[in-house]
Amino acid sequence: MDNTSPAPPEAGPRRERRPERYDPQAIEPRWRHAWAEQGLYRVDLEDDARPKYYFLTMYPYPSGDLHVGHWYAEAPADAAARYRRMNGYNVLFPMGFDAFGLPAENAAIRAAREGEQVHPATLTYERIGRMVTQFEQMGAMFDWSKKVVTCDPVYYRWNQWLFVKMFERGLAYRKESYVNWDPVDQTVLANEQVIDGRGDRSGALVERRLMPQWHFKITAYADELLDFSTLDWPEKVKTMQTNWIGRSEGAEVVFRTESGEPITVFTTRPDTLWGATFVVLAPEHPLVERVTSASQRAEVEAYVVAAAAKSEIDRQAEGREKTGVFTGGHAVNPVNGERVQIWIADYVLMTYGTGSIMAVPAHDERDLQFARTFGLPVRVVVQPPGASLEGDTLAEAYTGDGVMVNSGRFDGTPTGKGEEGERGIASVIAWLEEEGLGERKVTYRLRDWLISRQRYWGTPIPMLYCDACGIVPVPLDQLPVELPSDVAFMPTGQSPLTTHEPFLHARCPACGGPARRETDTMDGFMDSSWYWFRYLSPELTSAAVDKELVGRWTPVDMYTGGVEHSILHLLYARFFTKVLRDLGLVDHGEPFQRLFNQGMILGEDNEKMSKSRGNVVNPDHLVSEYGADAVRTYLMFIGPWDQGGPWNFQGIEGVARFLNRVWGLIVDAPAGDPAVKVDEHVTRDLRRAVHTAIREISEDFEGFRFNTAVAELMTLQNAMSKAKSASLALTPGWEEACRVLVTLLAPIAPHLAEELWQRLGHATSVHLESWPEVDESALTRDEVRYAVQVNGKLRGEVEVPADAQEASVLSAAKAVPNVAKHLDGAELVREIVVPGKLVNLVVKPAARA
RNA sequence: GCGAGGAUGGCGGAAUUGGUAGACGCGCCAGACUUAGGAUCUGGUGUCUUUGACGUGCGGGUUCAAGUCCCGCUCCUCGCACCA
Numbered sequence: 029m030d031n032t033s034p035a036p037p038e039a040g041p042r043r044e045r046r047p048e049r050y051d052p053q054a055i056e057p058r059w060r061h062a063w064a065e066q067g068l069y070r071v072d073l074e075d076d077a078r079p080k081y082y083f084l085t086m087y088p089y090p091s092g093d094l095h096v097g098h099w100y101a102e103a104p105a106d107a108a109a110r111y112r113r114m115n116g117y118n119v120l121f122p123m124g125f126d127a128f129g130l131p132a133e134n135a136a137i138r139a140a141r142e143g144e145q146v147h148p149a150t151l152t153y154e155r156i157g158r159m160v161t162q163f164e165q166m167g168a169m170f171d172w173s174k175k176v177v178t179c180d181p182v183y184y185r186w187n188q189w190l191f192v193k194m195f196e197r198g199l200a201y202r203k204e205s206y207v208n209w210d211p212v213d214q215t216v217l218a219n220e221q222v223i224d225g226r227g228d229r230s231g232a233l234v235e236r237r238l239m240p241q242w243h244f245k246i247t248a249y250a251d252e253l254l255d256f257s258t259l260d261w262p263e264k265v266k267t268m269q270t271n272w273i274g275r276s277e278g279a280e281v282v283f284r285t286e287s288g289e290p291i292t293v294f295t296t297r298p299d300t301l302w303g304a305t306f307v308v309l310a311p312e313h314p315l316v317e318r319v320t321s322a323s324q325r326a327e328v329e330a331y332v333v334a335a336a337a338k339s340e341i342d343r344q345a346e347g348r349e350k351t352g353v354f355t356g357g358h359a360v361n362p363v364n365g366e367r368v369q370i371w372i373a374d375y376v377l378m379t380y381g382t383g384s385i386m387a388v389p390a391h392d393e394r395d396l397q398f399a400r401t402f403g404l405p406v407r408v409v410v411q412p413p414g415a416s417l418e419g420d421t422l423a424e425a426y427t428g429d430g431v432m433v434n435s436g437r438f439d440g441t442p443t444g445k446g447e448e449g450e451r452g453i454a455s456v457i458a459w460l461e462e463e464g465l466g467e468r469k470v471t472y473r474l475r476d477w478l479i480s481r482q483r484y485w486g487t488p489i490p491m492l493y494c495d496a497c498g499i500v501p502v503p504l505d506q507l508p509v510e511l512p513s514d515v516a517f518m519p520t521g522q523s524p525l526t527t528h529e530p531f532l533h534a535r536c537p538a539c540g541g542p543a544r545r546e547t548d549t550m551d552g553f554m555d556s557s558w559y560w561f562r563y564l565s566p567e568l569t570s571a572a573v574d575k576e577l578v579g580r581w582t583p584v585d586m587y588t589g590g591v592e593h594s595i596l597h598l599l600y601a602r603f604f605t606k607v608l609r610d611l612g613l614v615d616h617g618e619p620f621q622r623l624f625n626q627g628m629i630l631g632e633d634n635e636k637m638s639k640s641r642g643n644v645v646n647p648d649h650l651v652s653e654y655g656a657d658a659v660r661t662y663l664m665f666i667g668p669w670d671q672g673g674p675w676n677f678q679g680i681e682g683v684a685r686f687l688n689r690v691w692g693l694i695v696d697a698p699a700g701d702p703a704v705k706v707d708e709h710v711t712r713d714l715r716r717a718v719h720t721a722i723r724e725i726s727e728d729f730e731g732f733r734f735n736t737a738v739a740e741l742m743t744l745q746n747a748m749s750k751a752k753s754a755s756l757a758l759t760p761g762w763e764e765a766c767r768v769l770v771t772l773l774a775p776i777a778p779h780l781a782e783e784l785w786q787r788l789g790h791a792t793s794v795h796l797e798s799w800p801e802v803d804e805s806a807l808t809r810d811e812v813r814y815a816v817q818v819n820g821k822l823r824g825e826v827e828v829p830a831d832a833q834e835a836s837v838l839s840a841a842k843a844v845p846n847v848a849k850h851l852d853g854a855e856l857v858r859e860i861v862v863p864g865k866l867v868n869l870v871v872k873p874a875a876r877a
Numbered sequence: 878g879c880g881a882g883g884a885u886g887g888c889g890g891a892a893u894u895g896g897u898a899g900a901c902g903c904g905c906c907a908g909a910c911u912u913a914g915g916a917u918c919u920g921g922u923g924u925c926u927u928u929g930a931c932g933u934g935c936g937g938g939u940u941c942a943a944g945u946c947c948c949g950c951u952c953c954u955c956g957c958a959c960c961a
Binding site: 263264267268271272274276278293294295296297308350374375376377379380381382384385386387388392393394395397471472473591594595665666667668671673674676678679680681682683685686688692735736738739740741742743746813814815816817819820822825846849857858859860862865866868869870 | 880881882883888889890891896897900901902903904917928940941942955956957959960961
């Protein structure tokens, strides 16, 4: 397990001569080995004598090497988990690997180009092996017996099982969606492979292509996903998810073409219907074909083709210049019978609402820009209080509150954001419903989750296509559909599954006839949407989750990870938990009680670490130079955990020195004469320092403030080093101080703490100890120091008995020479005493003679 | 443009409810021990014109007292950004 040159346990005869040095390279591997042998971190999931605590960190993608970022994510989390454990909880702190994904497949393709055969599975397992070794060096309390690896059929089989269950419930369905198509490599690209509209490998302009693909109906849970009321999550994440879901209330209203075909539009402002002076369809809208007049056809078709070639990202990249084409067709505004033009424009998105809008240029900025660009009419239908806007002269759209005008029976109705305004809008909707012109409608920005990936290295979608029976799921007892391994990776990047004949051909379970297998695989987010349930029973083959254990251990108490997963991963995880609940597998709908986002460690150049920038910091050399404990402690010390920041290794020296001093404090013989009587003040000061440290560090751990926890530990070490003497070392107070120091250090620097604990004469592990408790009586003082201010400026300090009355504090304060000087000849107008803290004497300056 | 967070010594960062700004550490300076020191230990270290004054991005305000509260700005980071 340890490949860090395990030095033999020091049995040196030289010990007497020279104080023994702190040698992490000797200590750390030895203890890791011992812990593994004792099974110290093996969690008994059945143990219900203690309350459970499920501490989860986001599992990594097996990139092959642990870098500082992994340490930064895991080391403080480990310390927090260890703290919980010492506080009496049965803590599960598991680790696994998000093992499917593009990089491994791309590596295989790259190798294929060079005529080599590298299988993603081989590569992935090799990398996992390496990372497990590196993780072990961290000295974290991961229980590796619970490890989950998502590319293992024992795991992804249940992805397939869940997929089929969701298909049965109508939550998985197939429909046409756009993909990024690379015309050179003849392959589909993930969004992150498209850079500035071009394929990252071929450099070809990426096209949008419609393909039938599998989707999960996350929108069915949209409203429930907006409810965060039971969660202790950062506001930021909740806001981001809320915006992502993007709930809008409004109405659908039916316009009609001149031939009577309905054009349904969604609007959040049905009160402005009377101001709708034209209608705009998305270029992909099915009605475009039919409303276009002969004379406009050529222009319309050219626009549609141009729009189709552009991705949504491209459309936006071109700025907000409005483009569009008149179709030649007209529609009738249902509320006033007015004949309006029908345009197409790419600022209207087919994927939102109904793919068509009514344009109200007077009250919508985008519509106004469009109207001005193409000379379309602008009519004001909401007048702000005390103003009268004119459509022709309007400089910007008016979106505020006001009173409806030019709106027939609704003239004079107040409208807008306020309570009264909303009543006005509601009355318009009610009228639309009565007249059969429209209805109330809620629309979401959130779209269904496109789960199909035209890729190899993922979970095969367990579906069959039968000529006779159509789409048929693979029967549950035939799962898993295993990914064939005897495949050749083509330099084009195409998934080998599409040409793997034995995989392709199957029997239809319904009619027994020939059927073709689905060759798409699942999005990697599928794996991470429920993996934490699986840590409880990673090898279970009879079910996706162990219901009994899941009932006992989930939801997760604490989840930590980077903000970059605030939206997709966490939203999908919440969605899946609700689906699992509805399938009767779990009894709760929210997966993670508390969420904490640690910051990101940047490179020394203050940029995000990446291989391409060449600024990735590998901590291995620091570990071999200073030890894992020093690296852990340093990462916790550099600043607030949620802040991250640029990496700078300079300061690790200070932390290493600190650990060295702690070592010396416990190990080195004290100086001085043991017969000298210990001053009572020394003992009391020592106890105060010890118990102050317990109090502060406990609070810091609760709030994940590891930086101040380490600082407090340093303060305690300083106090102890100053006080240390041969005679003090014989007292129970010193014994307590050493015991507490080592226990408080245990979650942060587990190896060193363990070594020192043994040297203090304990036979069992420090990691089985309870967290120390504060003795309030040790915190009291006889004397209190007051700051003394005159007119708010510090002029001196004074020590008074802790129980001194205000009057005696004041007189002592006034007696301080420098204070007296500033009071001299001035008129004292006010005296303020903050108990235990400060005195402020307010004077009027002496009238100068 | 909208939303959120932030700005404190040469550097990373500390500062309950407003109550001694700069904890802890890095770096730096001086000293001790040393053949040596990039080891270790001790002391010092916000700035300046140093009996004092000034200092928490800038300008105002409230208060006996403001890093902290209020008003108005600047800059930085992050998220969203034609979502009807």
